Amino acid sequence: xxxxxxxxxxxxxxxxxxxxxxxxxxxxxxxxxxxxxxxxxxxxxxxxxxxxxxxxxxxxxxxxxxxxxxxxxxxxxxxxxxxxxxxxxxxxxxxxxxxxxxxxxxxxxxxxxxxxxxxxxxxxxxxxxxxxxxxxxxxxxxxxxxxxxxxxxxxxxxxxxxxx
Numbered sequence: 568x569x570x571x572x573x574x575x576x577x578x579x580x581x582x583x584x585x586x587x588x589x590x591x592x593x594x595x596x597x598x599x600x601x602x603x604x605x606x607x608x609x610x611x612x613x614x615x616x617x618x619x620x621x622x623x624x625x626x627x628x629x630x631x632x633x634x635x636x637x638x639x640x641x642x643x644x645x646x647x648x649x650x651x652x653x654x655x656x657x658x659x660x661x662x663x664x665x666x667x668x669x670x671x672x673x674x675x676x677x678x679x680x681x682x683x684x685x686x687x688x689x690x691x692x693x694x695x696x697x698x699x700x701x702x703x704x705x706x707x708x709x710x711x712x713x714x715x716x717x718x719x720x721x722x723x724x725x726x727x728x729x730x731x
Contacts, residue, residue, distance in 0.1 A: 571588075571591070573592060573595070573596075573638035573639070574634055574636070574638065575588075576588040576589070576591050576592050577592065577625075577629055577632060577638065578634075580592070580626070580629055581629040581630045589626065592625070592638070593622055596638070596639060596642050597618065599639055599642060599643060599646075600617075600618045600621050600622070600642050600643070600645075600646045601614055601615070601618045602614075603643050603646040603647060603650070604617035604618055604621070604646050604649070604650045607646075607647060607650035607651065607654070608650050608653065608654060613650075613653060613657075614650075616653070617646060617649050617650050617653055618646070620649050620653075621642060621645050621646050621649055624645055624649070625642065625645070699721065702720075702721065703717050703721055703728060706720055706721075707728075714728045714729050715728075
């Protein structure tokens with residue numbers, strides 16, 4: 568197996584389901600794939616996961632990889648793309664965790680603390696509204712008026728009041 572080319576080994580695996588051929592490919596290219604994943608993520612555990620995923624992808628696509636493919640280049644690119652996908656997932660996960668943490672903090676904070684944090688922001692936002700919008704918000708949310716009452720006071724239709 569030492570003198571077989573990458574494509575010979577890949578064809579043996581694809582055609583005969585040769586675990587020996589696939590193991591030889593993994594052995595040849597493990598360091599390449601792992602190092603590419605590690606450089607992209609900076610995380611050894613993530614790099615191991617990505618390396619495993621890349622070889623799973625290779626096994627799944629073995630029959631469809633063209634004969635003229637330079638396998639180390641293909642593996643390198645697959646490692647880069649898989650690592651990028653992994654990082655995007657980690658960013659999404661971190662955002663969800665941050666949002667959940669913030670919600671927990673808001674829920675656990677005393678109402679007075681929460682109000683103290685948001686009151687200045689509310690006042691700034693209200694100051695940026697034009698006069699008609701500000702009046703509609705004041706009537707609806709501070710005055711407890713219905714949309715119909717806001718519409719009457721503003722001289723607009725109820726749908727327009729809802730949009731304001």
